[in-house]
Amino acid sequence: MISMEEGGVMVFAEQEDGMVHPITYELLGKGRELAEKLGKDLSSVLLGYNIEKEALELIYHGADTVFLYDHPSLKDFDVIRYKQNIVSLLKEEKADIFLLGATPIGRSLGPRVAAAMETGLTADCIELDIDGADGSLVQIRPAFSGNIIARIKTRTKPQMATVRYKVMKRSHRDTMRKGRIVRREVKEVSETGIHLLKKEPLKGVDISEAEVIVSGGRGLRKPEDFKLLEELSRLLGGTVGSSRPLVDEGWIGREHQVGFSGNTVKPKVYIACGISGSPQHLFGMRDSEVIIAINKDPSAPIFKFSDYCIIGDLYEVLPALIREIKKSVGE
Template identity: 50%
Template sequence: MKEEQGILVIAEQNKGEIHKVSYELLNKGKELAKTMKSTLNCLLLGPEGICAEELNYRGAQTVYYMKGSMFAISEEYTYKSNIVAFIREKKPKIVLIGATNFGRSLAPRIAAALQTGLTADCTDLQLDEEGRLIQIRPAFSDHLFAHIKTITNPQMATVRYKEFKEAERNIQNTKKVIEIKAYYNLNSKIMVDEIVAMNDFDITEAEVIVAGGRGIRKREDLAMLEELAETLGGKVGVSRALVDAGMADSASQVGYSGNRVKPKVYFACGISGAPQHVAGMKESQIIIAVNSDPSAPIFQIADYGYVGDLYEVIPQFILQWKKEGVAK
């Protein structure tokens, strides 16, 4: 990369598998690089055995594969130190990171170390007449869209998962993977003793989500939603109210401050339809709402609505679908 030129995508991996958000960033990155008449490259940090060429197939001209056993664990400080050193050496003009749980934690640390700006959770990226990045993100619970520019380089942004289509795979693309050594080993002040999974399933990948809100009275009642979700081959999601009440972990949260999901079917059970929650699920293909309040805002966006007590309605759903043989 030339001085302050080019676009760099930080590819995310987990247990050797490249996260799909990396392919989405490459898709948008190709569009921006073409307009800028610039390069599109990737930095992948991870242990041995990752198929880094896949990033070439998805559009990266050069993939820098920084190998090291320390990268088998997603630990922000070690990643940050190495990424900052790489960026200082290569000097990309734009750096894109996926707004995953890890990306949201990692990106601000990188930006602070580089003393540059960062726009979080972008939903679109454009270029102005001078070729500077316009970072677009929702504000005021999706009621407005802010257009932000960074006056320093690199211009950094995190982009929401499932905002762009994945770059198409083309095995005819030139394979160019450059293996590089890590600049730093494990942080001497950090030791990962144990990794505890809060949720063994990425809710953003679910095709069916059964979500509960304030209408759920106690934690044990989530079992009812879990049974419905299991019947349909889906997963359980929750609104922020249940997370704040300690009834569910944040990995299952859907909404503006949680996960953005686009399942084929979304059940909103006891969810009123506050803008903060709707922002995370409004693009679901089919929305089915169950609420005892006929004036609940959720009914305004639902494809199908049922006014009633979810404690009576959901068990009937389960019985009916099992009777119909829908159970997976």
């Protein structure tokens, strides 16, 4: 549907070096649903250089219109340049809703756009809906350490939210979908005070992309015991995760933390070893496809959320598992 009606839902399409961040497709999936509830259009704004092909992808993933800002000055993310162009677009298009990913780029851009638009911003949403009574955006996110789920509404427009990566379903790609690509004139800002000196490749793991995660909790006795988890995850082609206390103790880097104040993960297999299953930990991994828990306490809450429950000592279960897997792969 492409209506000429004002407003609608707009999604910030995040890209780096021409690679669209997958959160964009998750936002388009949810954005489509919201736009249909409102009976309005779903648009997306894409900024960068030589990115016309990516604009088409956004249409295949659900956008009715893509506002394209293609210019050498936008090649690398610059929060001031991006903000200037997005703010004028939002003012012209009078979007009702503007969504960004809760990624480092989205978290940096969102508040600046919101301040310039004199509107609110709800960070780190895990769900979004439309209030059937007044058509406003209901922004849903955990509050008070995840003990309650708050439903937040904004009086001003656009209603803005950042959304956590991997909490929403990615939109379906349909190459038959039609839409408009509208090239916009780029507002050039010659000097923003930001100079990119060098791009450093991501160090360590990106746990949110892992297909298998073997996670350890306070059931581990000492930092060196992570080696057991590393061995199992290596055999399964996965990566190691952790509950927060071990990260706080400095046993493992923060990039491995799963949960409310860490990463949200959705692997094919999540193996929780010596993790009790606090609401804050569950928040980050409960949408995993298959959850296997190893815990010596049969009443551990994690078992209520697990597909396979192994009641036992991880120091006996893990070596046995590793031995069997090694046998089957001939190591």
